[in-house]
Structures are given as C-alpha cells and as structure tokens.
Amino acid sequence: MLLIPCPWCGPRDEAEYTYGGQAHVPYPQDPASLPDEEWGRYLFHRANPKGPHAERWCHTAGCRRWFNAVRDTATNQLLAVYRAGEPRLAGGEANGRDLFA
Amino acid sequence: MNPRPPGADLPEHPDHLWRDPEPGRSYDVVIVGGGGHGLATAHYLARNHGITDVAVLERGWLAGGNMARNTTIIRSNYLWDESAGIYEHALKLWEGLEEELDYPLLFSQRGVLNLAHSLQDVRDSVRRVEANRLNGVDAEWLDPQQVKEVCPIVEISPDVRYPVLGATYQPRAGIAKHDHVAWGLARSADAAGIDIVQNCEVTGIDVSGGRVTGVRTSRGTIAAGKVALCAAGHSSVLADMAGIPLPLQSHPLQALVSELLEPVHPTVVMSNAVHVYVSQAHKGELVMGAGIDAYTSYTQRGAFHIIERQMAAALELFPIFARAHVLRTWGGIVDVTPDASPIISLTPVKNLYLNCGWGTGGFKATPGAGWVYAHTIAHDTPHPLAAPFTLDRFTTGALVDEHGAAAVAH
Amino acid sequence: MADTETSVSARSPLAGHAARFAAATRRSGGAVRLAELPYLAQIDVRLDPKGPAADAVGLALGFPLPTQPNTVVHGGGSSALWLGPDEWLVVGRPGTRAELEGRLREAVGDEPAAVVDISAQRTALLVAGPRSRDLLSHGCALDLHPRSFGAGRCAQTLLARAQVVLAVRDELKPGFWVLVRSSFAGYLGDWLLDAATEYTGAV
Amino acid sequence: MSETTGQPFRLPEGGRIHRDEPLRFRFDDAEYTGFRGDTLASALLAGGVHRTGTSVRLGRPRGIFAAGSEEPNAVHQIEEPFPEPMLTATTVELYDGLVARSLPGRGRLADRPDPARYDARHAHCDLLVVGAGPAGLAAAATAARAGARVILADEQPELGGSLLAGRELPGWTREIGEELDAAPEVRVLRRTTVFGHYDDNYLLAVERRTNHLGAHAPAHLSRERIWRIRARHVILATGAHERSLAFAGNDRPGVMLAGAARTYAVRYAVVPGRRAVVLTTNDSAYAAALDLAAAGLEIAAVVDTRPQPGTWAQRAEQAGIEVLPGHAVVGTRGDTHVTSVTVAGYAEGRLTSSARQFTADLLLVSGGWNPVLQLYSQAGGRLRFDDALGCFVPDGCRQAVEAVGSANGTFGLGRCLAEGTAAAARAIAADPIPLPSFTDEPSSPAIQVFVVPGTDADGDGDHTHFVDLQRDVTVADLDRATGAGLGSVEHLKRYTTAGTAHDQGKTSGVLTSGVAAHLMGARIAELGTTTFRPPYTPVSFAALAGRDRGALHDPVRVTPLHDWHAAHGAVFENVGQWKRPWYYPQDGESMDAAVQRECRAAREGVAFMDASTLGKIDVQGPDAATFLDRLYTNMMSTLKTGMIRYGVMCRADGMVFDDGTVARIAEDRFLATTTTGNAAAVLEWMEEWLQTEWPELRVHLTSVTEQWATVALAGPLSRELLAGLAPRLAVDAESFPFMAWRDTKVAGIPARVCRISFSGELAYEINVLGWHAPALWDALYAAGRPLGLTPYGTETMHVLRAEKGYPIVGQDTDGTVTPQDLGMGWVVSKKKPDYMGKRSHARAESRRPDRKHLVGLLPDDPAVVLPEGTQLVAGSRLPEPPVPMLGHITSSYRSAALGRGFALGLVRGGRDRMGERLYAPVGGELVPVTVASPVLYDPEGARRDG
Secondary structure, eight states: OOEEEETTTEEEEGGGOEEEEESOOOOOSOGGGSOHHHHHHHHHOOOOOSSEEEEEEEOTTTTOOEEEEEEETTTTEEEEEEETTSOOOOSSSOOSSOTTO | OOOSOGGGGSOOOOSOOOOOOOOOSEEEEEEEOOSHHHHHHHHHHHHHHOOOOEEEEOSSSTTOSGGGTSOOEEOOOOSSHHHHHHHHHHHHHHHHHHHHHTSOOOOBOOOEEEEEOSHHHHHHHHHHHHHHHHTTOOOEEEOHHHHHHHSTTSOOOTTSSSOOOEEEEETTOEEOOHHHHHHHHHHHHHHTTOEEEOSOOEEEEEEETTEEEEEEETTEEEEEEEEEEOOGGGHHHHHHHTTOOOSOEEEEEEEEEEEEBOSOOOSEEEETTTTEEEEEOTTSEEEEEEEEOSSOOOSSOOOHHHHHHHHHHHHHHOGGGTTOEEEEEEEEEEEEOTTSOOEEEEOSSBTEEEEEOOTTOHHHHHHHHHHHHHHHHHHTSOOTTTGGGSTTHHHHOOOOOTTTTTOOOO | OOOGGGTSOOOOTTGGGHHHHHHHHHHTTTSOEEEEETTOEEEEEEOOTTSHHHHHHHHHHTSOOOOSTTBEEEETTEEEEEEETTEEEEEEOTTOHHHHHHHHHHHHTTSSOEEEEOTTTEEEEEEESTTHHHHHHTTBOSOOSTTTSOTTBEEEEEETTEEEEEEEOSSSSOEEEEEEEHHHHHHHHHHHHHHTHHHHOOO | OOOOTTOTTBOSSOSSOEEEEEEEEEETTEEEEEEETOBHHHHHHHTTOOEEEEOTTTOOEEEOOOSSTTOSSOEEEEEESSOEEEEETTTOBOOTTEEEEOOSSOBOOOSSOOOOEEEEEEEEEEEEEEOOSHHHHHHHHHHHHTTOOEEEEOSSSSTTGGGGGSSSOHHHHHHHHHHHHHOTTEEEETTEEEEEEEGGGEEEEEEEOSGGGGGGOOTTSEEEEEEEEEEEEEEEOOOEEEOOOBOBTTTSTTEEEHHHHHHHHHHHOBOSOSEEEEEESSSHHHHHHHHHHHTTOEEEEEEESSSOOOHHHHHHHHTTOOEEETEEEEEEEOSSSOOEEEEEEEETTEEOSOOEEEEOSEEEEEOOEEEOOHHHHHTTOOEEEETTTTEEEEOOOSSSEEEOGGGGTOOSHHHHHHHHHHHHHHHHTOOOOOOOOOOOOOOOOOOOOOBOOOOTTTOOTTTTBEEETTTTEEHHHHHHHHHTTOOSHHHHHHHHOTTOSTTTTTTTHHHHHHHHHHHHTOOHHHHOOOOOOSOSSOEEHHHHHTTOOGGGSSOOBOOTTHHHHHHTTOEEEEETTEEEEEEOOOTTOOHHHHHHHHHHHHHHSOEEEEOTTSEEEEEESTTHHHHHHHHBSSOOTTOOTTBEEEEEEEOTTSOEEEEEEEEEEETTEEEEEEOTTTHHHHHHHHHHHHHHTOTTSOOEEEEOTTTEEEEEEESTTHHHHHHHHOTTSOOSTTTSOTTBEEEEEETTEEEEEEOOOSSSSSEEEEEEEGGGHHHHHHHHHHHHGGGTOEEOOHHHHHHHHHHTTOOOTTTTOOSSOOTTTTTOGGGSOSSSSOOTTHHHHTSHHHHOTTSEEEEEEEESSTTOOOOTTOEEBSSSSOOSSSOOOOEEEEEEEEETTTTEEEEEEEEETGGGGTTOEEEEEETTEEEEEEEEOSOOSOTTOTTTTO
C-alpha cells in the first residue's frame, strides 16, 4: 500500500487513488489529419520505463483531482508530485513540497 | 486419508540438467530471456528447425522470472478464434510434453472451472463455451449443482454476496510443475548443444543498417544473426534498446501458497468477478492468484491489500479455507497489452523478433509460444497461428480483444 | 420558500437502522454512539477560490469558504467543508436546503460557478463517544489521532469499502460526522454495527 | 502449590508458568496436563514427549527442536476447540481442553464453517518497534518518554523477548513494561506478529486475541486481528534464530537447539532431558549448558568445534562440565529418541581423532545465530554476510528502518540495550534514556562450521546430515543438486525443496547456503540466500479476509425503494454492487410467467419500475455544451432547454463505452444519465478529460445519482395515471412532447418528469428527491392499481427494449463494438470536427463491411428461445473444427407482444444478411434462425405518444 502524497490532500493510501498511466501525453491537435500509425501510437503506446516515470494519478476517493507524479518503477519510490498544469518535473529536483509532510 | 508422506510421491529431478557455459562470441540466434518461453523457443529451434547455434541469455538464474512465480494454470478456453488457436495448440503440446522432454512435469489435467457470478457472466460464459466447441476446444457449461459435483468445496448457496450462477468447465485443462517444465526444456536445449548462459544481462542491442547484429551484455558483446526477445515484464526495457516502443505496461501480479493440506480441491477454480483463482498442488499446498496491481512496477512486489481482498474472495467461494494459512506470497511482473493478447512479431529492425505481452497467460502458452516463435524466427515470417498477434494490429485496430470481450484474463 | 420535506412524507436512507443504532449505543455503555442525522441540507459549490464568486459566497454564508485543504468552517448554523481546490460542501440544518441553495445561487450570480443541491445524495451518520476513533479505525486508513485530525478537520476518504466524507464534530467530546452516499448507507450502517460489536459486547 | 503429577520433566519450582492454573489437554489421544503460561511444546516436554511427528518425505521420527516460531518439526493439527491445520507447538499457548495431533507433514481443514470473528485495524505511529526484547524495550521506552506515538509489537504473550529465557534484569523488564502500558501514546501489542513490511513503511501484523482462551473465547471479540500500521520509523528488534549444523543423525528427537533448551528450563521450568551433550561453534551454548546444569540436568560434555573456546569454557569447567575443544558430534543413535551421541576430534573440516560415545538423551546444538531480518529484507533492505559473525547482517535500506540488537548482529545484552535506545533517539530526535548497567561477558570468536563429516562407520554418506528438517533435505540432496549443474541457491531450493516448508527456512536457510558454499567451494557471501517474502510466519486466510465476508464482502447498494421491492416478493439481480428487482413473481409464478405478465402490463396497460440506479451527472458551466459535444458522438449543443437527447459515448478507440440521455436544464446546465454499471466510470472519464486535457473549459461535474430517485412509468395508460397525480402538468402530447422534461408536482411531491421511453410505449420517468421516493411510489401504486399498475423488473425492461431493438451497453456490446456496428450511425455526428472516437471510426478496420452488426434473429420455430451467448454458423451441417463463426446471440427472450421467441445478435455483415438463414448450435443441434431488423415491435414508432 503505497503512501501517495496528493498535492492537495497530502499523503493518503494508494487505495484512494486511480492510476492513470504516463503523464504528458496530449490529445492530438487534429486527430483527423494523423496517419493510422500515429493515431495507433496515441491510443496504445505508453512509456513503460524501469526507473523514473512521469505518470498520472487521480485522488478518486478524495478530492477527485488528477495530478502528476514521478515515481521510480524499479523501487516504487515517489520522487515528486505536482498538480495538473504545473511544469513537468523529473524527480529529484526540489519541488517545494515535502512529499510526506 | 493417504498414509504415505506427501513428499514421497514427488518425482526426482535428473542427475544432470544443463551445462554452465561461458558465452560464445557469436551465435546464429540469441534468445534474450531464459524463462519458459525462451527455453521452449530454444527447444523448438533445435527440434523443429535444426537450429542449434543458439544462446539463451538469462540475466539472473534460469527461469527465475514469471516462470518461477506463476500459478501454473494451463487451459485453452479463450473466446476469440485467434486465441483459441494458439492456446489450444499449446495445450495439445502439453499433452505430449512429458514424453517429448522425458521429464516428469506433474502435468495434471484436472480441469478448470471459470465461475460466473452475474447474468452477464453467464452470457459471456455460454458464448465462450459455444465458441470453444466450434473451435475444437473442450468446454462445458455447468450449472451450480454440476459445479459442486466437480468441486465439492465450492460454496454455491444463493445467499452469498455474489452467488455462483454456474461455470465453464474445460476438463483437459489443468496444472503442471513450473520448475520441472523449465528444467525439462533447458535440459533438452542443452543436450541439443544450445548454450544456456545465466547471470548474463543484456545491456544493449546492436543494430546496423536496420538489421540487428548482436547484443551487448554484462559478460561481453555477442554477435548474432538473429535476436529473439523473450523477456516478459522487461520486454519494454529491451525493445527500447533497439528503439522500438511497445504497447506494453508492466504490472505486479501476486500469488501465494498455503501450508500443505490434505487433498480437498480436485480441480482448478477461477473467478474473474471476485478476482481469485485456486488450485491445490501435488504436495498439498493451495496455490492462489489474484488481480494485478493497478500501477506499473518492476519491483516484483505487489501491495498487500490485493492479498487481503483475494483472501476475502477465496473465503466467499471456499468457506472451509478459513483456517488455512498463507505461507508465502510473492510477485512477478506481467507485461500487459491493450487487448490482453500477446505480441509475437517481426519488428521494424530486421532479424529482431518479439514475443511478449502475454500478461497473465504466459505459462499456459509455454510450448505453443515456443513452437510458433521458433518458426517465426527460423522462417523470418510469422507462423500462421502467430499471424494475428503481430505489432501492426495496434495500427490497424484489428485487435484480438480478450480484455474487451470480458473473457477471463488469467 | 418552505422546504417540501416538511410537508411530504420522507424516509431517510438509514431509517431502518435507527433501532439497531440505538441498541448498539445503549449496549456500549457510552463507549460509542451511532445515529443517523437525516435530511441535512447539503449544497455542492464549485467555483474559483480566487474569483469574485468566492467572496460573494463567503458573504452569503457569513464566513469565508475554507481554502486550506481538508478543513471545515462553521458559522451561522451552517458549515462549509473543503472537498477540493474548487469544491465545497455547504451543510445546513434539515429543512433549509431550498433556502440555502437559493442563497448560494444568488450569491454566485453569473459567475462560472456551479451550485448543486445534493441533500439526498448522501446521508450523515454521527459516530461519537470515547471509542469512536477506534471504531472508525477498523476501516479508515486516515490517521484520526487528534494531533493530525483534530477539530476543524474534514476529509474525503474510504471507510470500509465505501467512500465517505469525514468531519470532526466541533465539540470537545470525540465524535465525527460520516457522510455517505445514500445507496451505500445501509452497507456502511451494517458495517459499523458489526465493527462496533467489539465495544457493545454482543454478537 | 504445584500440580506436577504426570509432568516428570517439570522442575519443582521456577519458570514463568502459573502453577495455580493447571490445564488439561490431549495430544495424539493421550491426556496431559500443563500450566497457564506453557506452550503446547513446553507442556509436552514436561510430560516427557519429545517426538511430535514423522517427517514428510522419509517418514523419520522428529521431535521438538526449537522454542519459538522458527520450529521446523513440531507442526500440529489442532482438533479442539476448532480444527486448525499446521500450528507450531512452540507458539501455541496452552489452554484447557486443547486437543492436538501430530501430522505427517500435511494439515487438515475443518469441514464446517469457522464461527469466529476476525477484524482489522489501521494504526499510525512515529515509531514502530518490532520485538520486545532488551533492545526493543529500550527503543520503545526512549521514544515513549519523548512523547512520541509508539507501537511496540511482540509475538509473545509477555514482554521481554530473550530476557524471558534468561535470568538478567527481571525488575527492569517489568518496570519498562508497566511504563509502556501506562503511557498514553504507546500501544503495546502482545501476541502480535509483524509479518509484512511493505513500501512506505506500511507494515502488517496479526494479533492473536482469543486463541489462548480456548473454548472460553468471548464470541464478540475478534479471534485474530490484522493491524495495518503506517510508521514514520521502524526499529526491528526481532532477535536472532539459532541454527543447527549438518552432522550425521542430526534429526533425531532429542536433538534440540541449545537456546531452546535454555528457554524451556528457565522460562517454562521444564528440562527437555536428563543427560545432555552440547555441540557448539560459539559461546552462546555455554550459557545454556550452565543454566541447564543449574536446573539439575547432567551435562555429559560440551563439544566445541573451536580449538580454543575461551573464557566461557573455563566457566563451564569450573562448574564441573567436561569441555571438549576441537571436537564435533559425528553421529547419534536411538530408535525414536537420542540414546547416545558420538563425538570425534575435529579441525578445519576434518575429523582428527577416533570417535567416542556418550550416553545421553539430549543433544543440544548451536551452529551460530541468524539475525531475524525477514522484515528488513521485505522492506527492501540489503543483507551482507559478515564473515566474522558468521551470519547475514543489515546493509542499508531505502526506508526509515533500522535493525538493533541481535537482529543487527549485536550479541551481548549491554550492547543490545544501548543500541535500542540510541536507534530510537536517532529516529525521533530524542535523548537516549538511562539504562541499567550491564557488562557483557568477554566473548571469543565463533567459527563457521556448517558440515561435520560423517565417520566411515556410519556408511550412510551424507544421507542423514539434515539441512532442512521439515523438508527432509540432506547434504546428499544438495550434493546431488550441485552435481546436476545448479549453482544458484534459488535453484538448489527448488531442486531439493529446502527452505520451502512451513518454517520457510528460518533454521535451515543459512545452513543451506553454508552447505552449498561448502560443496561448491564458493563463499557464502557470493551465494547469498533466497529472497524473504511475506508473511514472516503463516497467517490465517480468515484473519486476512477480516470482516469483508458475507453481506459485507462488497457493499450492497440499494435504492430508497428497496424495502418495498423486497416486501413485494421481488427476486433481485446483482448489477455491479446494486441490487435491482429482476422480476416480481406472484403466487408461485415461474420467472417466465412473471415476465410475460409484466410485459403485457407495460404494453397493454401501465407498469412501473425503479430506475433509480441509473447514473446521473449534473454538468454545469458556460462551456457545458462544448464539453458534451466533445465526449458524446452526437451533437448536444443544439439541444434546446427543456428537451432531452439520447447520446452515445465512445472511448478514444471508437468502441461504445456508455449511453444514456442528456437533458438540457438551462443554457449552461445539463443532466446526463449513464448506465447503472458505468456511473462512476463515466464521471471519472469526464473528469479526466476536463481536468487533464481541457482545463480551460468552464464546466463543473457533480454526481447526483442518489439525489434523484427515478420511477419509470410505461404503457398506454401511463398518461392517464400521471395526469391524475400531476394536476398541474399538461400531459397531452403536444404540450409535453416526446423527449421533453417538465418540473411539476406528482402526488404533491416536487418532481421532474421526463418523457423518455425505453420500451417504445408511451412512458415517463419521474424523478424526485431520494427521500421522497417511497411516498411517490406508494402514491403511484395506490392510484394505479385500479388501472392494473404492475411493478416490473430488469428482465421485463430488457425484453421490452429488445423488442424495439434498443441495445444494452455491456450486453449487446462487448468493448469491440462501434455505434455504427449497432446500426446507430444516426447518433454519430458527421458535422463535428471531432468527438471522442471519431479518428478511430475512420480506420480501415472500423469501416470494413464485414464487421459484426447488431441484428434481430428469429428462430424458425417461434416456440424456441435461444440461450444468450449461442454462436451462429452458416451451414446446416457442422464441418470439423474449427468452424467459422458468424456471430453470437447477445439477447434472447420470449416476447408476449410478438408471440414468439426472438433474439438480438452481433452478426458479421449482419445488415447485409436480412432474411438470410443462419444456424445456432444448441445442445448438439443446429437451430435455424433468420436474420431480421433489430426493431421487431412497432417499427413505425406509433405507440410512443400513446
């Protein structure tokens, strides 16, 4: 049971969250103009790295906000969390928020 | 009950399994991943295609990944024709594998029940049974009383939260001892002259002019005519080395065993609706699996609430398990595709091949996957049974959607 | 405008649990107190906390909407619970929902805000008494210790297998409001009674 | 007053047992007595019972070997008060009426339901201390005095850990225990095993609350409780397990770990024999020998593998005990119990002198100590083999966890105490506490000995050099495995099954590694151990299931009308977590008869159903229409206020996700409905797009599913009924057209009435506040009965909609179906530049003419109702498999209105097959069916206006 720090509510049990996969995959500007291959990539390909991974979570059972996190998939360690719309973090840099305060 | 000590019935392993060779400088085929599929591929490259200048590279100890961690269920009762084709091919191979490998695999065709708990489960189950039969896969629809006859300890009272409304039953399905399978395949490949190299981690894939030329490893560079990836949960990491993004997500999947118990459970019971599957292994331990953890992870470790939930589900189905004990839990890494079907494919890189995306279904496919993958590698063209499972279905949209069709996933 | 529930016969989601809640409360010898608090007015308010609507709502309520996550502000017979960065639950006494909704809607005016009456969406449970924290801890993973969840705190979280809004009762004695979706209320009531067995001494 | 009759090995005094509470128990059909404070093992030993079972593979006699949870041999079946398999006698607290039985390696489950209760609790703390031995007590007290929130958990019924088996610091232990019990922010959990250490310092423990009370356990208390602990810091003061070494005949009953024997003597006042030989590789066994000698046991000799044992040996000699330095045990004799022990000179792996035999009924062994690091390892901590200590020790962990005392390889009471307080002080930034002064004895280094060669006289090779007693694994087995080419401990474990038994290798794991290293000529540090996995000790399924069982297994969601349905005989269907009335049989009616009656009422008179489970989402804000246009396949922005439109949502892959109606409440406000099962998923889906892709849209979403209860009123008489109850509502078709909504009062209750039909009949959906639903329903029922108003359930609803060809998402679709496949191209906008799924609809795969289409299917025999799920094939004779399948039946019913059976199905190229005959294989026969339009009833739509 990971302890995930919601950027609004603070640390809560993993059970309160929904996992949303890779972060920063924008919906294509003009899907109609995309070749099948690129559309297929948008639909089905998501990063699956072993190591730091920028990903989305939703605090479903809490404030219902989607947010982004950088988590090391080799250890499950949360390296950073940031609110939707905030600049992308790589993890490791100070993001001004103590993860488990 | 049985007066013989339970351990007395288990077969012995042979006195020789495989050599421990140093990696060579070059091979015709390098298989990356010494799990069940990698070893089966090596076995069938030698047996079916006479290709023996082959190395199987394993980063840790042989068959120590999902092969060592799965719940050993074997069945072929999948919904779609494409899936039924490849899994039934595998099941037929299972039926002759002990003889083929001359190794006791404890392959036990004790049948698998897939329980239905809702009216929609019933519809989906009947649909799958009927499709199975037309595909030549043995399948029956059982009502609750018939379920009880196959497995007397299943609770079929209508008063429980999600009553058992019936089950699909595949009599030819069953279980096998995973280590024996891996070691039998390894011994066969080794005897054919194939090098099985452990503690040899692939750190890079060399590509030149759009063609694979070899792999870099923790034990040096190895040239290869063909490279076949077979690394389950780590497939994305490897394919990344060749610049190939895969539609895979790697998730933890947990399983557990109880202490040894006198025989109570004669078959395999799976319930997708309440997320539990159970069999009783030869020694007597209950072997159980659950749903996958929600997030991606390479930790080979899941979260405990999944286990707690699984136990609650198990007791709903099998109240007599109340005072059985969990002896050991563990986790593997399953590579899941968007349509819950595998990828067996050529790749944009010439002579680099992919076998991955088996999710929770890899063990049961072991000989079948090895057979068609070996063919695909040997002929540089997909085996007919593998043809529906190529990478380009994620471009065309011609998915084999076992997930969307609500068929059981494990 | 008079609220209709006073004139139309109404039935609250946990009406059928009232006798069992009372019996459990009695048997616990004061250790726990369980009761439904039916028909509270509950208005969901969505707006930009930095925008003019927030000020207007504050004026209409007589107190500012809390901007600190997971806190609650009380005043003038109503309470505002922080549910999200742009979401509050304004709770008022039974019989005030139409008036409260009207007041809030009027306050936000033409601002891009949402005001939704959800009085019947959830019902409220009172879980109080010296063992109330222990009782909730059977199914709630939040740290309910007064050091981390004291007066003025609220949270949306899970209790057993139900989503709830939990708020610390604004009194010296330990106690909580548990707001639960009406369709889950029966389940949660049964669950609380079962968990309370530890403190009521009877199966 | 002591009651030691029948307890020949009970010492006349001492121990921590309560001699005033004698307890009777049965083991293998014989009666015994023990005392409160005994374990089953100590009571058996007091009664002279060593042999407690037969080994799993070889059937050899085995006896009590340890005194704690590491016990490999004495694993028993509990028969009374309730059957429970495989409990270690060394951890079962004795209670009156206990009945236990030895096992040949396999337990037995009860054949009746377990009546006990189980539960769970969450707990949070600044510091969790696992283990209440000296280091743990010092750590807990340090944090407690600083005001920190502390949890101290220990598997034993009393605090003290190793101090319970020694004679040191009895006063301090008691005082610290009392202090901790009284501290307001400290929770002391006795009889509690911390068994799992997960990410973010989440630990699981099981508390055995009433086991020790036997049949007197109060029924209202949970028998076992799972503690889910979130700790800022964790201190593992989990102690160490003694290990054996491999020598010939090391498995006979009477061979026992030296520390265990000391525990039996000191803690339980039981001597496990009369005359003992002690075999050791280190100092610790001397303390055991001295304590046992003091208890009256004769120590025949201390056999020390070290050539120069040091000061402890001198103390033993001063006590009159013969010490044999540079010796080892090379064999034991005895049929069911040790009768003699054979000793020979030993140096550096070889025997250096001829054998000498000692008569003895007890052989105490110490091959060294293994720090208990299972939790540390589970937490992600690294282990390092310390050659000097001869054991694995902690080597760093990412989590805030520290091992102290003997769990950290620190052996010596004074050092353990100091380490405990220092670690706690570090963890919570407090001051160390003053400790009792205690000077550790000077110690002499141990030597690592894993295997003692057999003598030629034994002639059994290494076949009785046991490594894993529980799995009957010997040095010979390991030798064979390494000979087969295996070089990893994981492979050795799997080849031999060493370490996989009930004890999960607690006493055998390091020994296995040591022996394997010895056989392969490798260093144990290179070989490592197998991975430690939760749980530390076995945990019952029931404890983990807790109270999530029966009705509480998963929430039962009900509508405000549930009680009425139940009182009126409804049979319920599970739809997700909801209970929905399926049908209402009257007077022993069959399901078929009830459904036909309900259908007739809806088609010919008037019927009503509880539709409250539909999901409802309030969509508000200036951009609400734009938002809905992007998510629904059709246009919602053109909907007029006061009107309702049916809509379909797809996922980005183009497949149907959900459907429902959208009512425009105001220019900037809509009410969207979802299917019952998808309510939460649709809201989450909408929020996801809104928050992550379109944050610029000024829209707010609020679930109002339970705010509104919904009653569907259907049938030609529905207008009449409604008009009577809603006098202010103009109900004529012109004033209140199809797909409009009106706010009014129905039976005096404020209501929003929608003219929606899911049956093709004139129909309404009346929405009222959830609290008012029973009043509305009662009023409708009272007013409607003269008109024949009939309640109907989901089955009738399904029949009625199927007659009209309306699909059910999730039944007639399966995640591979587009709106076009359903024949609903009309609901897919051609004008919008984009909507969710549009790009996927343009893929070649989505435009293939041979996709599966939803069609009607009419069995040639109108009496036939095909089973849902039935497949469809082309020919009237089945070829050999695989048989090409053209599709399958998704819905199938008997229609009262059509007077026949009919079905809906997904058929390959179905819309181009109208009138074509297909075949449905059912029960070995091919049933002919004809492809038809899915709209079989009132295709002109003449009935919806009444």
